[in-house]
Amino acid sequence: MGIIRGARTTGSASRHRQLLNGTYICGFVAGFDSTSTFILFPAIRDSLGGGDTASTTWILTIVGIVSAAVLLQAGHLTDRFGHNKIMITSAGMSVFGSVLSALSPNLIVLVIGRGLQAAALAGLGVSSIAIIVRETEEGALATALGRWAVWTAIAGVSGPIFSSVFVEYASWRFLFLTVVPISVLIILLGFPSWSKDHAIIERGKIDIVGTVAAMGGIALVVLALLEGNSWGWMGARSILSFLGGFLLIAVIVLRSKVHESPVVPLHLFSEKRFVLMTIIGFTSSLMFFGMWLALLSCAIDVWGFSLIKTGLLLTIMPGTMTLIAFPAGRFADSHGFRGVMVTGSLLFTIGFALTASTIGSAPSLIVMIPAVVAAGIGMATVLGNTTAAGTQNLHSDLVGTGTAILQTSYRIGGSLGSAVVAAILESGTIGMTTTHEWSIWAIVITGVITTLLCLLIRKDVRDV
Numbered sequence: 001m002g003i004i005r006g007a008r009t010t011g012s013a014s015r016h017r018q019l020l021n022g023t024y025i026c027g028f029v030a031g032f033d034s035t036s037t038f039i040l041f042p043a044i045r046d047s048l049g050g051g052d053t054a055s056t057t058w059i060l061t062i063v064g065i066v067s068a069a070v071l072l073q074a075g076h077l078t079d080r081f082g083h084n085k086i087m088i089t090s091a092g093m094s095v096f097g098s099v100l101s102a103l104s105p106n107l108i109v110l111v112i113g114r115g116l117q118a119a120a121l122a123g124l125g126v127s128s129i130a131i132i133v134r135e136t137e138e139g140a141l142a143t144a145l146g147r148w149a150v151w152t153a154i155a156g157v158s159g160p161i162f163s164s165v166f167v168e169y170a171s172w173r174f175l176f177l178t179v180v181p182i183s184v185l186i187i188l189l190g191f192p193s194w195s196k197d198h199a200i201i202e203r204g205k206i207d208i209v210g211t212v213a214a215m216g217g218i219a220l221v222v223l224a225l226l227e228g229n230s231w232g233w234m235g236a237r238s239i240l241s242f243l244g245g246f247l248l249i250a251v252i253v254l255r256s257k258v259h260e261s262p263v264v265p266l267h268l269f270s271e272k273r274f275v276l277m278t279i280i281g282f283t284s285s286l287m288f289f290g291m292w293l294a295l296l297s298c299a300i301d302v303w304g305f306s307l308i309k310t311g312l313l314l315t316i317m318p319g320t321m322t323l324i325a326f327p328a329g330r331f332a333d334s335h336g337f338r339g340v341m342v343t344g345s346l347l348f349t350i351g352f353a354l355t356a357s358t359i360g361s362a363p364s365l366i367v368m369i370p371a372v373v374a375a376g377i378g379m380a381t382v383l384g385n386t387t388a389a390g391t392q393n394l395h396s397d398l399v400g401t402g403t404a405i406l407q408t409s410y411r412i413g414g415s416l417g418s419a420v421v422a423a424i425l426e427s428g429t430i431g432m433t434t435t436h437e438w439s440i441w442a443i444v445i446t447g448v449i450t451t452l453l454c455l456l457i458r459k460d461v462r463d464v
Contacts (some may be wrong), residue, residue, distance in 0.1 A: 015192045019084065020135060020144075022189035026087065026128035027148040029094065029182055030121055031155030031318065037063075037114075039163035039311050047172070055071040058111050061226050066118035068411040069219035073211055074119075074126045075404020076263055079397055080206075083084035083130040084193045086400075090123030091186040094179060113176075124186070125407060133391050139333055142388040146329020149384040153325060153376075156318025160311035168308075210255040210263040217248030218408065227414040229422045268402055273457075277390030278342075278409045280453050284382045285413030287348065287446035290421040291375055294439040295368070297421075299376045299429045301365040313368065320376025327386070328381045337389040338457040344381025345454050348374045349447030356440040359435045371440070382450070383410075389457070396443070398456040417446065 037060060049056035063454070078086040099114030104110035129148070136144040166174045224231075224241035232239045256262035269275055299305040299313060332340045351374020358367050387406055394402045421439045428435030 006373060015409040016135065017273065018189045019131060019193045022087065022186045023128035023131050024148055024151040025182060025186050025189070026091075026124040027151040028155040029179060029186070030125055030248055031152035032179070032182075033063075033117065033121060034159075035156045035315075036159035036163040036175055037317065038168060039160050039307065040175060041248055042307065043167045043172045044107075044110070048104070048110060055107060055180045058107075059114050061223075062111050062115045062224055063118040063121075064411065064415055065219050065222050066115045067122045068222045068408060068415070069215040070119050070122045071104055071126065071408045071411065072214045072218070072263055072401075073404075074123045075130075075401040075407075076206075076211075077189060078123075078127045078130055078400030078404075080261075083127050083134060083400060084190055085125050087127035087131065088187050088190045088194060090120045090127060091183045091190070095125065095184075095185040096122035098176045098179040098183065102180075103174045111359075116177075121185075122407075126400055126404045129403045133377060133394075133399045133403070140196075140330035141392060142337070142385055143326070144329070145384040146332075146380075149325035149329070149380060150322055153318040153321035153380070157315045157322065160308075160315055164308045164311060166463070207255055207259045207261060207263055210259060213248040213251040213255065217245045217252060218412070220245030220248065222412060222415045225412070225419045229426055233423075237266040264405065265306045265398060265401060268398060268405065271393055273393060274390050275384050275403060276453070276456060278406055279448060280382070281386045281390070281406050282413035283407040283450045283453060284345070284378075284386065285410040286417035286420070287352075287385065287443050287450065288375070288379055288417070289414030290417030290439075290446070291371070291443045293418050293421045293425075294436070294443055295371060295375075297430070297439070298359065298423055298436040299368070302359075302433055302436050305363070312373060313365070316369070316372040317375040317379065320373050321380040322376075324380035324384045325384060328382060332385050332388065336457075337385050338454065340381050341385050341389075341454040341457065342451060344378050345447060345451040347381075348378030349444055349451055350461045352440055352444045352447060356437055356444055359433065359437055359440065367443070377448070382454075 009064070013082050041056065041060065044059060045051060045056040061174055070269055074086065074090075093116060097113050097118075097120055099113075101113030129145070132144050132148060133141060143208050146432060162178065163175055165174075166172060222239045224238050224245065227241075253266070254263055256264045256266050295314060296310055299310040300307065328340050328344065351370040355367055355371035360367070387403065390406050391399055420442060424439045424442055425435060428438065
């Protein structure tokens, strides 16, 4: 798994604590970005987008496309050049992208800034998790990643609140500027460990063809998923994007069979638990990403809630995750991953089933509470533990690549989940209770599938 270390000197122990603190703040940045931009959307549409919703949506779409496209390469670079170095470099890119976004004079510049932020988030996510896996003693990995998830959840709670305050009393630009000092703090905490990285194995030349194919293929698939509803799933642009993406992914596989330093080391997929966690990551992301749109649309379009009120309601999800993630990780380290992940995904499914079966046209927080609480429990018990279980048996020089593959499965699953919910909503009548009820039942179905997959998890000697 990670590198087994001996006793640390006072100086090295201090650097170790600083480095881990930096990784947890990376989790905060990721959570903050993912939950805050939706609240800024109407203000940005009015100020830079000229009221054009379709054009302004690119500030959201570009994040999914770029982050998915660069994840694999970020993992490859992390293992090649060092986990610490990529984390610090990504934090620097986050500073630049955030400043560009905050000062953007028009929508095009803002989209470019958001693209840079997305690339930085991909690097921060992969490298910080790789460092946690590398630096954590055997038998404590789920606990450590649970702590990382807690920081992500805290950001998930604070993001909508800060966004609402900035939009109401100042400017949406201030939210992007708040990311700058946080990213600088990551650099300051990580820089003393710049050269104290994992043992880097000598590798061959970078597979340029494979790299371009990976970035292009995944970007095209995610683009088709994100735009399929507006383009039409059987439209020429959707079909060409899917075909082009799958052809490029086929190129990745073929290159990986023959290249001395492939973008995707295919022998990773001989590890059965890693493969299962990749599949669970995909199916769980279907529900975790789709649920935001399903619940958001129901509260706004059926119940007439304001965007701010809805955002505050949905903060119950990361709030619950804050309370559950750390103890869930400790339980997984002590008793294995299967029990906590099956329980979490089952409670998620039950909570959404209760909401779907009782929802009506009259606003009712009591009806929504089971879903938002269950969502927090599900995210706390499944997401972090999927990463922990998937990377547990990987050699330290492949942790970055393995983490990137897992996160790519999350990103593609999330894009598909959002697309499915959007398609259900658009196929019916927005505002009609039945239409929104079906979108929530779709989340229930993915919960059932994820629960069944979690039942396939077998105990490993490292689980106990």
